[in-house]
Amino acid sequence: MSGPPCESIGHKLEVSGVRKVFQPEDGRAPVVALERFDLAVDDGEFVCLLGPSGCGKSTLLNIVAGFVRPTEGRVSLDGAEVRGPGRDRGVVFQEHALFPWFRVGQNVEFGLKMAGVPRQERVGIADRYLGLVGLQPFRQAFPKELSGGMKQRVAIARALANDPKILLMDEPFGALDAQTRRLMQDELTKIWATTGKTILFVTHAIEESLLLADRVVVMSPRPGRIKALLAVPLSRPRSDVAGDFVALKAEIQELLRDV
Amino acid sequence: MRQQGRTRIVRMTSVALFVLVWQAASVWNARRQYLNPILFPSPLDMVRAAYDEAVQGILWRDIVASLARIFQGFAIGALVGVPLGCAAGYFRRLEDWVDPIVELFRPVPPLALLPLFIIWLGIGEVSKILLIAFSTFFPIFLNTTEGVRSMDPLHLRAALSLGANRWQIFTNVAAWSALPGIIVGLRLGFALGFFVLVAAELIAADSGLGYRIQESRNFFLVDRMFVGAAVIGILGFGFNLVLRRLEDLLLRWRSTIVQAQI
Numbered sequence: 462m463s464g465p466p467c468e469s470i471g472h473k474l475e476v477s478g479v480r481k482v483f484q485p486e487d488g489r490a491p492v493v494a495l496e497r498f499d500l501a502v503d504d505g506e507f508v509c510l511l512g513p514s515g516c517g518k519s520t521l522l523n524i525v526a527g528f529v530r531p532t533e534g535r536v537s538l539d540g541a542e543v544r545g546p547g548r549d550r551g552v553v554f555q556e557h558a559l560f561p562w563f564r565v566g567q568n569v570e571f572g573l574k575m576a577g578v579p580r581q582e583r584v585g586i587a588d589r590y591l592g593l594v595g596l597q598p599f600r601q602a603f604p605k606e607l608s609g610g611m612k613q614r615v616a617i618a619r620a621l622a623n624d625p626k627i628l629l630m631d632e633p634f635g636a637l638d639a640q641t642r643r644l645m646q647d648e649l650t651k652i653w654a655t656t657g658k659t660i661l662f663v664t665h666a667i668e669e670s671l672l673l674a675d676r677v678v679v680m681s682p683r684p685g686r687i688k689a690l691l692a693v694p695l696s697r698p699r700s701d702v703a704g705d706f707v708a709l710k711a712e713i714q715e716l717l718r719d720v
Numbered sequence: 721m722r723q724q725g726r727t728r729i730v731r732m733t734s735v736a737l738f739v740l741v742w743q744a745a746s747v748w749n750a751r752r753q754y755l756n757p758i759l760f761p762s763p764l765d766m767v768r769a770a771y772d773e774a775v776q777g778i779l780w781r782d783i784v785a786s787l788a789r790i791f792q793g794f795a796i797g798a799l800v801g802v803p804l805g806c807a808a809g810y811f812r813r814l815e816d817w818v819d820p821i822v823e824l825f826r827p828v829p830p831l832a833l834l835p836l837f838i839i840w841l842g843i844g845e846v847s848k849i850l851l852i853a854f855s856t857f858f859p860i861f862l863n864t865t866e867g868v869r870s871m872d873p874l875h876l877r878a879a880l881s882l883g884a885n886r887w888q889i890f891t892n893v894a895a896w897s898a899l900p901g902i903i904v905g906l907r908l909g910f911a912l913g914f915f916v917l918v919a920a921e922l923i924a925a926d927s928g929l930g931y932r933i934q935e936s937r938n939f940f941l942v943d944r945m946f947v948g949a950a951v952i953g954i955l956g957f958g959f960n961l962v963l964r965r966l967e968d969l970l971l972r973w974r975s976t977i978v979q980a981q982i
Binding site: 526527528545547548551552554558559562603619620 | 874875883884899974975
């Protein structure tokens with residue numbers, strides 16, 4: 462095992478010494494997706510993983526979610542080691558991943574139903590989160606009847622209804638058009654402020670990371686590793702035309718240039 | 721909606737024209753004695769023959785006998801095929817045990833086994849019902865297995881991260897993913913079951929629509945042979961319609977309902 466021991470107490474999420482090697486089945490050379498990755502995320506913090514494709518940002522998110530096991534290192538949430546997927550980590554995927562056979566309300570209730578929460582109670586909770594994303598009138602609709610942005614809002618409500626300790630988002634707005642994307646970013650900022658959730662957010666868009674995050678983890682590819690950790694000292698709501706925003710953006714662009 | 725209405729009118733007109741042309745051809749043939757008219761009854765002759773059979777009560781008896789066989793056989797095939805298909809699709813380890821045996825039996829045309837079934841189970845109802853069950857099993861099993869395996873890995877991940885256990889994933893995700901495949905399997909199975917039913921009745925039965933065709937042949941009642949074939953056609957058409965309605969109802973959540981070709 463490599464990586465420093467994690468003694469620090471009080472971090473919500475700790476990723477220490479994580480290394481991930483993919484071994485192709487056809488006998489080609491193994492691919493190192495992540496190398497000695499360390500990251501600590503505090504309670505209520507909004508952290509963005511930013512980098513070009515192939516930098517291992519989605520792999521890291523999948524490891525935190527428990528879908529993928531790290532080759533080395535460990536991930537812990539509130540001090541407990543992550544050993545597989547679980548309801549303490551809500552995940553929002555790039556393609557909404559809603560269950561098309563369930564209505565919007567049933568999708569949002571899904572996690573609660575799995576946990577055995579009585580019907581009355583889970584309908585109430587689902588309604589609250591549907592209200593939070595502004596989709597209460599669509600409780601009875603099937604996902605196919607919603608637009609891309611609405612589907613993604615339902616996916617966020619579904620993840621939040623389980624009251625997870627952390628929200629993991631894998632390029633959730635990547636498939637949306639620019640205008641919808643901008644709206645969703647504002648909405649997510651509001652949701653984050655309302656719920657106080659810890660959020661780990663993967664993106665390849667510099668502006669998006671600067672609009673959303675408290676801290677941006679800039680990653681470099683082959684093997685995936687942290688290039689820089691940047692605090693975003695901008696007050697919310699943020700504007701992507703403000704001078705300090707543009708300055709930060711230029712700084713990150715510079716960082717990503719010599720990747 | 722208007723487009724649909726127009727399509728329906730064209731389709732009905734097509735059928736009506738077909739029957740009219742047939743009737744005209746038969747009448748013309750009866751006058752000219754071009755071919756022996758007894759061998760080529762007109763639609764009206766068939767209606768008359770069907771009426772006679774209905775009055776005698778044999779038409780209903782035949783329909784009931786045939787439907788009883790197909791429903792029992794189909795039910796057994798589905799009750800075995802769907803659960804086994806679900807299990808084989810869901811548990812990868814079971815797949816390798818079940819698949820080769822299914823693949824071994826699948827290419828054998830069910831009718832090739834009819835003599836065997838008769839030797840084992842006699843000429844009564846059991847042999848026919850089990851042969852229908854046997855033949856319906858394969859399309860149902862294979863399409864169910866395929867359906868379960870078509871589960872989107874993203875849905876699996878979503879369900880896992882929402883706290884679902886293996887059984888909950890089966891009932892809430894895998895079974896729903898399999899539903900379109902299961903329905904296709906049921907429809908294919910029913911069509912094949914119908915096919916086997918009639919063939920079995922032609923060879924070994926003392927009632928049913930297939931038997932009536934064979935018996936009519938012995939008495940040279942060609943119009944009754946046509947009636948038998950027509951009734952089988954109408955029943956098959958009707959059940960396919962019912963299954964399609966069921967499909968539309970059960971799969972109304974799907975963005976595009978892909979109609980399977982039979």
